[in-house]
Amino acid sequence: MLEPIWQPLAQVAKELDAGRLSSVELTTQVLHHIEATEPKIHSFLTLTPETALEEARAADERRARGERGPLLGVPIAVKDVILTKGVRTTAASRILENFVAPYDATVIRRLREAGAVFLGKLNCDEFAMGSSTENSAFGPTYNPWNLQRVPGGSSGGSAAAVAAGQCFAALGTDTGGSIRQPAACCGIVGVKPSYGRVSRYGLIAYASSFDQIGPMARTVADCALVLEIIAGRDPRDATSAAQPVPRYSAELERPLRGLRLALPQECFGEGVQAEVRDAVLSAVRWFESQGVAVVETSLPHSRYAVPTYYLVATAEASSNLARYDGVRFGLRLAEEAGLLTMYGRTRASGFGAEVKRRIMLGTYALSAGYYDAYYLKALKVRTLVRRDFEAAFTRADVVAMPTAPTTAFRLGEKTGDPLQMYLSDIFTIAANLAGLPALSLPCGFDQEGLPIGLQLVGRPFQEAQLLAAAHAYEQAHPWKSQHPSL
Amino acid sequence: MEKPTSVAVRKMDYEAIIGLEVHAELLTASKMFCGCSAKFGAPPNQNTCPVCLGLPGALPVLNRRAVEFAIRAGLATNCRIELFSRWARKNYFYPDLPKGYQISQYELPICVGGWLTLDTEEGEKRIRLARIHMEEDTGKNIHDAQVDASLVDFNRSGVPLLEIVSEPDMRTPQEASAYLRKLRQILQYLEICDGNMEEGSFRCDANVSVRPRGSEALGTKVEIKNMNSFRHVERAIEFEIGRQVRALREGEPLVQETRLWDPEREVTRSMRTKEYAHDYRYFPEPDLPPVRLNREWIEAIRQSLPELPDARRSRFVQQYGLPAYDAEVLTSRRDLADYFEAVVASGASPKAASNWVMGDILRVVRERELDRHLRIDQWPVAPNFLAQLIQLIESGTISGKIGKTVFARMLETNRAPEEIVRTEGLVQITDEGALLSEIQQVLAENPDKVAQYRSGKEKLFGFFVGQVMKRTAGKANPQKVNELLRSLLESS
């Protein structure tokens, strides 16, 4: 039998229910495993072993009183852009290095109610801005499959921790691909829900009209279990949608027959690593063999997705990050030099290079004289990107494509060229522009043994359909049982 | 030193163009985007939460009542209410602005157009409104000399505001202040703003330019801030017009700028011109969906609007036969008009009620500084008691003079006037026998004065009346005393 730490979340909950394992035992094992692997991976920014064990004890007591639940007593971890009351929450930034969250994000509150055990806070690109986790102010995270490679980003710590068996599931956030791309890089499953599906209250905002919190885990079913807990309307988030939340975990066995899959021609051309293209196309053929109709489609505006996204997202970011001014919380420098210098120096030293670059870009896009040419223009193209998907969904239910054009790249490979780094989001961004649900799941490895991700994009609020399709594929393929050797 | 040019000379050849921007804090219980109390006067930073402190991760959720109040204001000022309006972020850095942006409305405000009318010396004048939009208030920076720092309090951060922008339709400082008074009166009638300029719940910035009379071109616009009373508004605009006219005459350049009113020195002074121009980088607020209204709700709000000041003033003239001046004073405050009508409804005659309310009641209001909106049970004297008092006087039970005494006792004791009159023996003496004996007593004690009177010194009549009143502690019916006294003095 599999070691408990490598079991799927759904399985380990059964072990706990059966009394073959206590949450305290499980949490202790996980903490040992973290201790052993963390020097290589560096997925955590803050570990909270004491409170984790307390929470584990509390979960064991709840279970002893007859309570049941798939997350009760299960150790998970959280990307460090999500507020966890009483715990340092840094957004991987110097500017929040000592910030202790005074409240819980709504997703955290819901997971606490479900009895999850919180191991700590996971590394990421600073303020979730990046595609490699190299923009963390506290050092990069290393890909468990190959320590010379990045884990992807920005939720690289989350992806690496899950892939390395350091937790059963993690929360990530996805603004332009930050759940799916690292999930692909690390060979796990990551779900970006529809915009509005999961409350953003307590998520440190990067780009408000894109940001979504989502689950990352080793199996589709595990993601479904976490998603059904965190999804749903939140009276504290006016952009959270009122649509009822299905029990995703109960809908996984939906038959594939009747499903229609669309392949956008733009996503299989130049710039895509051959092994990635082959793995994705072979996954598509498997779907076809299962009675799924496959149609060619076109997303003609997807080639504009990167500029559109980077203009709108950085504009929002430039405003969202204005609150880091050294007045009410966070870093403060040079107060003796007066207010203006305090602002300028605090922010210049507190933010890293990429964050500053995006603030500059967004400020420029919004500033007088450039607004129409950049920001407004990008918003209009955003409409066209959405229309492309609407057109595709008249002929298909799910759009399939690679999650990323390549497998995980080397550390340092793209840090010198911001634009090249931006282009690694080329396939993930469109779903964020259109607010659509999307997931990435493993569909093979390249010659160097690096995982490849298959991306499925669905209609708004059709997460259940995506999860069911992904689950069917996963059941028929061996990827989920392969783990990196550490 | 800048000195205003004399008004008389100026008026002849220049005219001022004045537009006003008013910020009115709304009387909601909670803030605009969070569940913190919007009450004034709490200890520093007590009414705050992650949302109004701009902490990481916090998100705004709109207060429905603030929208309702904005619609009320729009309907009462003849605006078009937009079924679709949008939130925008106004970006700038300041310590009292926690998020680094203010949530406001920009391209698509909730109310557009509109007007209100002023009574001016030349008759009615219509002042047009450009727009009314909703936004959140900022916190407060307190400049503390002792700690050699500025201190920030976010209790006001996120309190809902209306920004009411007029067209540049005013031409004199007096018109500007009349417009402000009218606007404040309407907001108070709507019970959406308490209109307190000193506490800052009703604030005003003015845009002033001047041009040669007859010219159509607009002059250089100057914005004036920091005026926190109607008087300051008038004085500041007056000063600014003078300054600009003088500059024009002397060929000095005028710059478009923001100037602060200095109430001590009674001048406007330039805020240091910024090295960089403001660029607020407005863009649609992604954290809030647009405001979508339905016609039914707007209609329901329209139906629930109270009678507004102009309508009520006309009605007071027609229904109660009051002079226009009385109607104006009584309707100047909604609570005052409500009080007056309650007194009349309790049986007082309108004119007597008007005299008492405008006289004694308003005197007490002034003395006690009761300038906040008063509920009907918060007035110094209950309306039915004032009506009783008026009836006691009109029926002759007490004299007008005793009436004043009873009023004073009512203020002290909150007892019914009838009870005061009864227990304190203040009923007027009208019994002729009783009065006669008092009068005879007075005449008997003053034989020399009686003789003087009879020899033609008729001024002494008042002396005898006074003596009778003194003996009866003011309770004697004055008419009866006059009649009886005259007949006694002139009979023998």
Added chain:
Amino acid sequence: MPLDRSVVQNIAHLARLELNAEEEAQYLSQLENILGYFRSLDEVDTSGVEPATEIVDPGDVVRDDVVDNPPAGEELLANAPSRHGRFFRVPKIIE
């Protein structure tokens, strides 16, 4: 589309980022590069296209006018870099 040193300085000022000369030059060249690529949007015909300001319509999302926050406790002020009692303290603001 003139992007020059003074534009970079103005943006840095608006964003309250104190940059040294080297950083200014670096951002200038990076922004030129990025924005040059982003000009590809000019190819797209967007006439008559509404800007996407709303991603999903979440329905009626307002709150009732109810005070439901407790008075702010110490934890909300505890992250302040500098305080004076219950006030946040900042360098003196000169108007």
